[in-house]
Amino acid sequence: MLQPLVSLITTVYNREAYLSETIESILSQSYSNFELLIWDDGSTDDSVEIARHYAAQDKRIRIFASDYQGRVPALNSSIAQTTGQYIGLIDSDDLLAVTAIEDTVLVLEANPQIGLVYTDYQTIDEQNQILGIGNRCQIPYSKEALLLSFMVFHFRLMRRSTYEQVGGFDSRFPLAQDYDLCLKISEVTEIAHLPKFLYYYRVHHESVSSQKQIDQILCSKRSIEDAMQRRGLNQQYVLKMRVQSHFSLQHKSETDVLTSVHLPQSSLPQQNAWALAPQALVWLEEFIQSQHIQSVVELGSGHSTISLAKFQQQGIISRSLTLEHDRYWHQDTLKQLEMKQLSNDVQIQHCPLQVQSVQGEPYLWYDFTQIISFATDLILIDGPPHTVGKLARYPALHQLKSFIQPGTWVILDDYHRSSERDTVKRWLQELPTLRLIETLPINTGLAVLQFQL
Numbered sequence: 001m002l003q004p005l006v007s008l009i010t011t012v013y014n015r016e017a018y019l020s021e022t023i024e025s026i027l028s029q030s031y032s033n034f035e036l037l038i039w040d041d042g043s044t045d046d047s048v049e050i051a052r053h054y055a056a057q058d059k060r061i062r063i064f065a066s067d068y069q070g071r072v073p074a075l076n077s078s079i080a081q082t083t084g085q086y087i088g089l090i091d092s093d094d095l096l097a098v099t100a101i102e103d104t105v106l107v108l109e110a111n112p113q114i115g116l117v118y119t120d121y122q123t124i125d126e127q128n129q130i131l132g133i134g135n136r137c138q139i140p141y142s143k144e145a146l147l148l149s150f151m152v153f154h155f156r157l158m159r160r161s162t163y164e165q166v167g168g169f170d171s172r173f174p175l176a177q178d179y180d181l182c183l184k185i186s187e188v189t190e191i192a193h194l195p196k197f198l199y200y201y202r203v204h205h206e207s208v209s210s211q212k213q214i215d216q217i218l219c220s221k222r223s224i225e226d227a228m229q230r231r232g233l234n235q236q237y238v239l240k241m242r243v244q245s246h247f248s249l250q251h252k253s254e255t256d257v258l259t260s261v262h263l264p265q266s267s268l269p270q271q272n273a274w275a276l277a278p279q280a281l282v283w284l285e286e287f288i289q290s291q292h293i294q295s296v297v298e299l300g301s302g303h304s305t306i307s308l309a310k311f312q313q314q315g316i317i318s319r320s321l322t323l324e325h326d327r328y329w330h331q332d333t334l335k336q337l338e339m340k341q342l343s344n345d346v347q348i349q350h351c352p353l354q355v356q357s358v359q360g361e362p363y364l365w366y367d368f369t370q371i372i373s374f375a376t377d378l379i380l381i382d383g384p385p386h387t388v389g390k391l392a393r394y395p396a397l398h399q400l401k402s403f404i405q406p407g408t409w410v411i412l413d414d415y416h417r418s419s420e421r422d423t424v425k426r427w428l429q430e431l432p433t434l435r436l437i438e439t440l441p442i443n444t445g446l447a448v449l450q451f452q453l
Helices: 019-027 047-055 071-080 100-110 160-165 177-186 213-230 278-290 303-313 327-339 418-430
Strands: 006-012 034-041 061-066 086-089 114-124 130-133 156-159 190-202 295-299 319-324 347-350 353-358 361-366 376-381 404-413 434-440 446-451
Touching: 006 019, 006 047, 006 071, 006 100, 019 034, 019 047, 034 047, 034 071, 047 061, 061 071, 071 177, 086 100, 086 160, 100 114, 100 156, 100 190, 114 160, 114 177, 130 327, 156 160, 156 177, 160 177, 177 190, 177 213, 278 303, 278 404, 278 446, 295 303, 303 319, 303 327, 319 327, 327 347, 404 418, 418 434, 418 446
Parallel strands: 006 034, 006 086, 034 061, 114 190, 295 319, 295 376, 319 347, 376 404
Antiparallel strands: 086 156, 114 130, 114 156, 353 361, 404 446, 434 446
């Protein structure tokens, strides 16, 4: 038998609902020189039987069934049983695109200086319906950026020599162990990003990321602190962590499950979290009416989107457009609008972030190339989240210039942050007709600006 160049590992614990599809996506690969090791970590359902069924049909598959150990011991034990030059991990509820192994092997074969390559991914639901582009892979990679944002997600293929060089998975991390591993790898070798959608990451209520979010956050924090110490940054910097939660109520008669709790990981871009507080929304309504605002463009969806829809339904404004980069928030807002019978009273557009040049500098910004601009009375800026990059909202007034007219108002949320204050300073330097009218201690701080007539 040909020595396998690639070792694929899938650790399993009670995944009978998805395991068959995961295995079939691996066996359907365009690249065939691989071994698949399935490690069952004490499942109490039919996962082992499903795995053995496939192993009986394909000699590339090997099964190890053990008592429950936990994910890290299972990963290290299973990798120790493999021999491939390259190592790839596939979660037992996810799917690989057909060319995932072939495309990533080509990168490593052609670039000996690269120790790990990762791809883009899409999220899917329980029925394999695509929900959207994964948030993490939209963040540009750098060794420094990885310290706060885990963009080196799925699919990853790494050299065995690199894996062994950093000591494998650390048993101190029952969760976020892949983040810790990638941080260590970034310190000893190059990491490459292959911008192809080659992995399907399943979102469901039984996943570890859904059930143990707080624990994941704490393990991520510990991984970052360890990395800071290895890099000599702990003498100059202290890691600050903020966990944001969002709760909503759902009537028991409703069958569609809305997002009930959002607890973003510290290593992920923070969401807008329906951020505008009631006090800010009351002020916004008064402002819109006092200034006779008719048209609004909003960056980032949330409570304010609901308010804008109500204003339009009541005839207070005539048009509003909301741009949302995150597909989950986009869909959640649409559901909220539908529940309140406001779906026809606002335009909300999903606009993923893409790298764009603004004043000669690269920024992640909304892709709204298909949207027709219109003269706007008010631009309400509550996105994208600041964690996507330095001065994340700075591109707004440059990229939205076709919407701006003399007299256009601009409201920037989160003015308490130094990044937003620096953004305003740059705007005032670069846009000669823009004036800072006032700043308000509402919510997390609002800056009110206007283009002069």
